[in-house]
Amino acid sequence: MSNAALVQVQNVTKTFHRGSEDVPVLSGLDLMVNQGEFLALMGPSGSGKSTLLNLIGGLDRPTQGSVSIGGDRIDQLSDRELAAWRARHVGFVFQFYNLMPVLNAQRNVELPLLLTSLNKSERRQHAETALNVVGLSHRLKHYPRTLSGGEQQRVGIARAIVTDPTILLCDEPTGDLDRKSGDDILTLLQTLNKEQGKTIIMVTHDPHASARASRIVHLDKGQLSAQPA
Amino acid sequence: MKYLGLIWSNLKRKKLRTALTVLSIFVALLLFGFLFAIKEAFTAGVRIADADRLIVRHKVSLIQTLPVSYEQRLANVPGVAAVTHMTWFGGIYQEPKNFFANMPAQPEKIFDLYPEYTLPPEATALWAKTKNGAVIGRTLADRFQWKVGDRVPLTSPIWGEPEGATAWEFEICGIFDTIKKGADTSMFYFRYDYFDEARPRGKGEVGWYTVRVQNANEAAAVAAKIDEEFANSPFETKAEPEGAFAAGFAQQVGDIGSIMIAVTSAVFFTILLVAGNTMSQSVRERTEELGVLKAVGFPNGLILVLVLAESCVIAMLGGFLGLGLAWALLQAGNPVPALLPVLYVPNQALITGAVLVLLLGIVAGAMPAITAMRLRTAEALRRNG
Numbered sequence: 001m002s003n004a005a006l007v008q009v010q011n012v013t014k015t016f017h018r019g020s021e022d023v024p025v026l027s028g029l030d031l032m033v034n035q036g037e038f039l040a041l042m043g044p045s046g047s048g049k050s051t052l053l054n055l056i057g058g059l060d061r062p063t064q065g066s067v068s069i070g071g072d073r074i075d076q077l078s079d080r081e082l083a084a085w086r087a088r089h090v091g092f093v094f095q096f097y098n099l100m101p102v103l104n105a106q107r108n109v110e111l112p113l114l115l116t117s118l119n120k121s122e123r124r125q126h127a128e129t130a131l132n133v134v135g136l137s138h139r140l141k142h143y144p145r146t147l148s149g150g151e152q153q154r155v156g157i158a159r160a161i162v163t164d165p166t167i168l169l170c171d172e173p174t175g176d177l178d179r180k181s182g183d184d185i186l187t188l189l190q191t192l193n194k195e196q197g198k199t200i201i202m203v204t205h206d207p208h209a210s211a212r213a214s215r216i217v218h219l220d221k222g223q224l225s226a227q228p229a
Numbered sequence: 230m231k232y233l234g235l236i237w238s239n240l241k242r243k244k245l246r247t248a249l250t251v252l253s254i255f256v257a258l259l260l261f262g263f264l265f266a267i268k269e270a271f272t273a274g275v276r277i278a279d280a281d282r283l284i285v286r287h288k289v290s291l292i293q294t295l296p297v298s299y300e301q302r303l304a305n306v307p308g309v310a311a312v313t314h315m316t317w318f319g320g321i322y323q324e325p326k327n328f329f330a331n332m333p334a335q336p337e338k339i340f341d342l343y344p345e346y347t348l349p350p351e352a353t354a355l356w357a358k359t360k361n362g363a364v365i366g367r368t369l370a371d372r373f374q375w376k377v378g379d380r381v382p383l384t385s386p387i388w389g390e391p392e393g394a395t396a397w398e399f400e401i402c403g404i405f406d407t408i409k410k411g412a413d414t415s416m417f418y419f420r421y422d423y424f425d426e427a428r429p430r431g432k433g434e435v436g437w438y439t440v441r442v443q444n445a446n447e448a449a450a451v452a453a454k455i456d457e458e459f460a461n462s463p464f465e466t467k468a469e470p471e472g473a474f475a476a477g478f479a480q481q482v483g484d485i486g487s488i489m490i491a492v493t494s495a496v497f498f499t500i501l502l503v504a505g506n507t508m509s510q511s512v513r514e515r516t517e518e519l520g521v522l523k524a525v526g527f528p529n530g531l532i533l534v535l536v537l538a539e540s541c542v543i544a545m546l547g548g549f550l551g552l553g554l555a556w557a558l559l560q561a562g563n564p565v566p567a568l569l570p571v572l573y574v575p576n577q578a579l580i581t582g583a584v585l586v587l588l589l590g591i592v593a594g595a596m597p598a599i600t601a602m603r604l605r606t607a608e609a610l611r612r613n614g
Contacts, residue, residue, distance in 0.1 A: 050611075051607075054607045057524070059523075059524060059606045059607045059610070060605075060606075060607045079528075079529060080528050080529070080530075083523065083526050083527065083528040083529070084526060084528070085526075086524065086525065086526045087525060087526020087527075088526070092521075092524050092525065094521070094610065098517055098518070098520075098521045098610070100238070100518055100521075101242070102238040102239060102241060102242045103235075103238055107234070107238075111235075111521075111522070111525060112525040112526060114231055114232065114235070115525075115526050115527065120231070159525070
């Protein structure tokens with residue numbers, strides 16, 4: 001596992017505007033995540049965990065400060081450049097899976113590949129490989145409604161890794177699952193981290209889930225309260 | 230092309246809603262096709278009228294007749310190249326609902342004045358030999374399954390029947406076709422000499438004259454000279470270009486073009502609201518999915534195009550089916566041959582319809598597509614939580 005800093009969040013402030021009111025969510029936050037790390041981002045509701053994850057994933061921009069991923073200042077990219085950057089470097093895993101109900105598992109996983117130059121059979125092959133990695137090679141043609149929650153999250157993870165991204169960002173990936181399915185998903189994420197060297201940042205408020213990470217960071221009221229080694 | 234599967238899958242998301250929207254567009258374009266065909270039926274005469282042909286009729290109205298002696302005087306007017314005449318016969322075949330235009334004409338001249346119609350030489354020869362002979366258009370022959378040699382009895386409330394006969398009996402000598410799309414081939418022409426000899430009243434009178442001028446650019450001047458020639462006579466004339474004459478006929482029913490535009494506009498506006506509503510609902514329901522597409526890297530422009538394409542596919546499915554069915558139904562047969570002898574969906578309607586369908590798709594999808602494009606990814610994803 002390399003120790004080079006992959007993610008550098010420096011002096012980041014994020015303020016939302018709600019009507020005439022400014023709501024500060026993050027204030028002067030610094031965070032570094034090394035290549036190959038599995039970081040758990042913990043904190044109570046409203047602490048700014050998901051906001052920070054969105055900033056690292058290029059889904060939102062900081063009000064102040066800088067966000068660099070692999071040396072790229074993503075806070076300075078245009079919308080179009082940011083979209084292209086996300087397609088190349090980030091895989092997202094969502095709490096509620098966010099699969100397209102009208103597409104089967106294989107075609108859901110193929111979605112990010114539509115933005116590449118791969119042809120149809122290559123896309124299909126990549127999707128099958130990704131589904132095989134998450135243990136769902138027998139569910140290729142199944143639609144989300146016919147899959148269990150755990151299986152849907154596995155499809156979500158396959159979609160996130162199918163483009164071989166630099167970093168995996170998981171927002172409460174076990175939040176909607178029972179303990180057994182949640183454990184399976186966490187084991188899968190650990191495997192991806194340890195065996196394939198994927199850098200993972202996982203937002204969670206579940207200590208059981210965060211225990212699987214290699215490092216835990218606590219966020220409270222928009223500031224990092226502790227960074228245990 | 231690789232996004233077609235995604236677009237198609239999204240259309241199948243709410244099958245009933247998509248089907249109803251497609252159906253409403255289908256009905257609108259079917260109606261558009263029929264309306265355009267009706268407009269064409271009324272205005273084709275204007276469109277296909279030759280610029281070098283004039284119609285000369287009685288100044289008071291078309292139902293007033295003119296003397297047959299005018300033929301020679303018209304031929305002598307400077308600028309006139311050829312003259313023939315016709316008369317409204319108003320003959321009825323079996324019963325009034327079998328209406329078709331039937332007129333006495335001059336066999337040796339009529340097809341020179343109307344070169345857009347072609348009659349086989351053997352038919353021309355037979356007609357010249359057969360005093361009660363008639364030639365008919367292809368549409369009329371197909372309508373009544375008439376063929377050369379058939380005898381057709383007509384009664385004429387206007388002119389009465391020949392002495393001692395209960396009907397005028399004509400023998401079909403030939404069937405003429407046309408080389409000009411939209412030209413009416415539902416007419417029935419028979420010989421004027423036979424008509425004039427046998428009619429019990431109105432001998433020596435004709436309905437109107439068709440005049441070919443030597444130079445189309447001087448048609449208006451020749452028309453003025455003709456009217457001047459017969460001014461202050463018991464039978465004053467009104468000479469006008471054939472197109473204006475045909476337009477006058479169409480205007481008797483009303484401004485068909487304006488009526489069609491009004492109906493079509495109302496229908497399209499309604500359909501625009503239906504299709505726009507469908508697309509708006511569809512985009513609203515998929516906010517999170519659009520957020521996911523953006524998160525995995527779909528740029529805003531591509532999101533816009535995908536939603537617009539979805540809207541256009543719905544419009545094209547319904548629109549092209551509707552236009553196609555209107556075209557196919559009228560190609561298969563004219564349901565109202567007595568009322569509108571020339572009824573077909575012209576190419577111009579198909580092109581206009583196709584453009585309208587695409588516009589409908591783009592306009593109906595524009596607002597939802599822009600909304601989808603402007604969605605902020607983080608907010609779109611948050612709606613799920």
